[in-house]
Amino acid sequence: MELYEIFCAGRFLRTATPLEIRSPYDQDLVGRTWLAGHAEYEMAVGAALAIRHRLLSQPAHERSAILMNLVELMKTDREVLARLIALEAAKPVRYAFGEVDRAIQTFFVAAEEARRIGGEYLGLDWTPAGNRKEGLVKWFPAGVVGGIAPFNFPLNLASHKLGPAIASGCPVILKPSTRTPLSVLHLARLMHDAGVPEGAVSILPMDRRTGDLLVTDYRLAVLSFTGSPAVGWDMKARAGRKKVVLELGGNAGVIVDEIADPDMAAIKCLSGAFAYSGQVCIHTQRIFVHRSIFRQFTEVLVNETAGLKQGNPMDIQTDISAMIDEANAIRVEDWIGEAVGGGARILAGGNRKGSYMEPTILTGTRQDMKVCGLEVFGPVVCVEPYDGFDEAVRLVNNGRYGLQAGVFTDSLAVMNQAFEQLEVGGVIINDVPTFRVDHMPYGGVKESGSGREGVRYAMQDMMEPRLLVKPF
Template identity: 45%
Template sequence: MLAEKYPYYLANRPEQPNADLEVRDKYRGTVATRVALADTAAIERAIGAAEAAADDMAAMAPFERQKVLNHCVTRFTERAEELAQALCVEAGKPIKDSRGEVTRLIDTFRMAAEEAVRNEGHIQNLETGARSKGYRGMYKRVPIGPCSFISPFNFPLNLAAHKVAPAIAAGCPFVLKPASLTPIGALLIGEILAETELPAGAFSILPCRRDGAELFTTDARLKLLSFTGSPDVGWDLKARAGKKKVVLELGGNAAVIVDNDADIDDAVARIVFGAFYQSGQSCIGVQRILVHADVYETFRDKLVAATGKLVSGDPSDENTFVGPLISENEAKRLEGWIDKAVDAGGKLLCGGKREGAILQASLLEDVPASQPLCAEEAFGPVAVLSRFDDFEQALDRVNDSRYGLQAGVFTRDLYRMLRAWDRLEVGGVVIGDVPSWRADNMPYGGVKDSGLGREGVRFAIEDMTEIRNLVIRTP
């Protein structure tokens, strides 16, 4: 299924100087394939090639950029099952979730193809006073230049797509560092990009060790850094990025509120999905569940029953809902957090057992807010329930977090919906659904320790372009 080895892509071309990076099957623990690993010299060459390609990328007509993106849409569609199977192996992602991510990869490139011919400017009325009589203005958006992208392991295809596709639409060359644990998806994207007529040097996709990636952050030739990953790493990169623009998509401990007028069965079904899909390894996965006291017992019992039916195991099995975490160490960490929460007075309602890298879907209640399961990002198949009596109290508790990515609210009350939108300190509020829901064209990002800036195709293009003004005086 996977090739024996994979090259990296430097200035649009595959290179195989070594096969030093082992990529493991996350379920079986065996080596699935090997990948070329870039050294500092290769990264230096890639950045130089991107800088040299900047003028040619900027000069591409919008329809030419669109043609590249549409080619990718066609080829991703043709190779959809191959992409899904590779993702299932390298990330341990259940095959149904893997196919869903391939669909989003295709959608993201399709949206970028549409936006590539919509990068329009604006006519300005400058005659706002006597001193500007006879002046008119307009502006357009121009590519910012070479971009640096660092993508995470949990969505190896789609989160890379949210950087790569807007860059092509905007006319920016780029260098991409995919996660070392899951590089195959990004390299397959590179294989398909190499089939296009992008200018030489327009893209490089370079797996590398963390200590070899310094240039992705510090090199002044790069005009934008877009990073998706952990808060500690992200803010450190920003501090060292120099003058370049920085976009950060970081972590969260997303909360969902279930009000007393909610459709309980619907809320249960959506929260089971939001908490445990792709084994909980999502920065907007449901972690904190706040339920009105009037419906708490009914909701809890139904949620526990539904969670207990989830199948754990081999991610290639069509029936599997919870596969392995990215590593056994991550599963051990989360198992330790559960034990610590129970020792602090929390009650384990279901799950909690670990076998290798697989942790059962787990629910707890009465966990003190200071415990890591509440205060930090779990990033696994664990969620914590608590009850509230007053809606304002629930909003306060959602805000009692250093994170602020997205929140969900199950309510039918229009005024409470608007109150949540006004008060919740998050980048997005989702009504009638879980915070885990995302459409790839919406502005997506967080506040506080959850990040800086917004992704979503059109919004990423805005970050990858700058406004250039034109003023015309009529004598």
Template identity: 40%
Template sequence: MAVTVRADALLIEGTWTRGESEPITVLDKYHLTPVGTFASASAEQATRLIAAADAAFRQSTQTPYDRGAVLDRAAALVEARAADFVAAMQAEAGFTRSDAAGEVARCVQTLKLSAEEARRLAGEVVPIAGAPRQAGRFAFTLRVPLGVVLAITPFNSPLNTVAHKVGPALAAGNAVVLKPASATPLSAILLCEALVAAGVPAGMLSLVHSKGSVTAGLLDDPRVRFFAFTGSTEVGRTIQRAAGLRRTQMELGSIAFTILCDDADLAKALPKVAGAGYRKAGQVCTSVQMLLVHRSIADAVERRLAPLVAALVAGDPHDPATEVGPVISLKEAERIDAWIAEALARGARRLVGGARRGALVPPTLLAGIDTEMRVGCCEIFGPVVCVLPFDTLDEAIARVNATPYGLASGIFTNRLLDALKAAERLEVGGVHINETSSSRVDLMPYGGSKESGFGREGPRYTLHEMTEERIVTIATQ
């Protein structure tokens, strides 16, 4: 299916508008050929867009029911145009048909969950009469929207991560300015089309494509009251500095570990590891990069996991048989390839892998790595899984906690006490027992600790972050 990039790719005051600044060219990530080009926003357009969002927020009369109805309609429209979204992500992100279809299905659920949360967002009764000398007074809290939310989204989840920021923001009654990744803007454009068609009021949703100084201007504008960002830790620090006292939600870098204890059921664990390590070509913050394996089963894991990885079909994401597509750019593919070569030169063993073809890095399984290699101490963000042995669970937990990151970890064990020890001691935002680090359901809280950021995605949890609690008291005598 052909993908068309609309020239009027900015959404300002409910109207699709052409950009006035430098061009952005979207590439097919496998063929490395242009899909289309459109202009980014000028500084004047960005300023006008923020002003329109602020004005729309202050004038909005939508009820929680109205907001829920819009999001439900948008979910239905996304579902009806699933083929368009899949085609867009196959081209712009290099996703396989399966990965793209999964992204669409999850986006639909995220919008529906946001609709539900819009209708039941509420404060609570405060038992003020239980305090001394407060007879005749009542108190309750309201949850009120913050204002303009700036959502900055990544290339590796160009639809569902957008929905996780835009859906809850609109559900809470905020106005949203969306800036998608320049490498993958098509899905965001299609989603905004669905939301506008579903009835989002003019100005309550804006779409901007920008670079450099224009983006800096968006960050510095005091009318933006909340920043929702998913991306690298380095960029997250820049946004946090610009935010000052304004609120932020940061989902940043990670080195994701999954632990296989000596009692792990390998028949169940290893297929999950293969799936979690290589879906979206390993470009997921929670993709299994480090597989910590008890030394007593290390040989068996290498012997049984290698053929599962070798069987993965890597190639053109437009081919229905493909299971692993290209990474986001030729530059990133060259970096990943260089890291693999460095590890091999320093003594690592390549159990599965092969030569890079353009932006396509074959699924790679390494053993014998150490923390002096970049694959052992940095986030690789590619289709590479490293097998490391450990002797005790305490050693494995310490290895996970030694990194500056803390997004999610998985552990496979049938010993309850070991599972609970890991849950209590792993310094991460999520611990998944008998699942991989990449286990996620869209209604649950999702986020990290340390340099993996803070704040939580998941519509119910994001709604609370994108609102503030207001206390109301009433004296009756």
């Protein structure tokens, strides 16, 4: 059993408050770390403020080189990182390896974008007042960034705070989830070895009271939060003048058009619905299938679901394992029961054993049921027929969220209509809304968030444009 010291202002520390991390799968002890308190938080903020001006003058090639050093160290420790994610989060290890690879890509993109921070030349003589004057727009780091990362992608979603901050020249203080801090604390070791300047990065597991300082502290310039909508919007209301980037939840919808291949769509929806027990912000939660192919689609989806292997997350063959805790599994079970009590039918699954929830397919659901109208964040998918594409668009748009949507079709007209009319941050054609690569702009509308991630887009929120006007 390994000890993981917190990373505070460039130093590895222990505090008076130990934290044990146990596997959600079998409650075995995975590792021990410590919670940062007010003193460690102040140390991190003080170091971040002190190094801010040094980072401002750090050449882009140096920031890029540090990030590339980190990429190579992560490649070397790929298996270590994947094992930690699988153990601390009960994420099947084959998905954990995928998360590590994505985090490596996130830092690689950050290394590239660090050298591409551009500017803009403006001719100002559009009016007589601008005669013999010209403008130059240059981007500057906004200041100290506070990042709060969730349990479900403990490494990669932390990387989406850390990578853009380093590339932008911003000091960053990250609060990982206290359920899954070990993979990102191992990353801290690699960051230290990669040459991150002392004080530029702190990674502090904190309780909610201490972590809330990232929200309310006026000395921070940016808050980047990934988590639930209720918590995120409350943070934004209390954050004062700082920039706030929110990547929140959703109940992502899929439309399967009448000319789509129902078998292919069903197989892709299987992964979108049940990967990591549906504990994904863009988990496929609602599927609307044209009535003419509804029966074929559901038969394939039910049959493929029956073939998923449940078990130990460390087994490379495991498809689905325990949820993050039993309380969340009980909540999902209750929501399923509520839907069935309201007239929905279970096509597959529906049973719980401890923190394991069977992959569940429902039909006959309504928007006022929690499994449809709220973010289930579990292995549940609702499948319903529709008759016309306009109706399907209305069904997807009917609700409080708007993160991503998937549309299966070969019709350019349908693709264009979906892009124009779906009220979401991203429309994915012939794939599930769970699709994401780490350089694309990612974020939602309505209650699903504010701002965008994807390294270059996150950097824009971590920087400020400044205008120089001069004569020539």
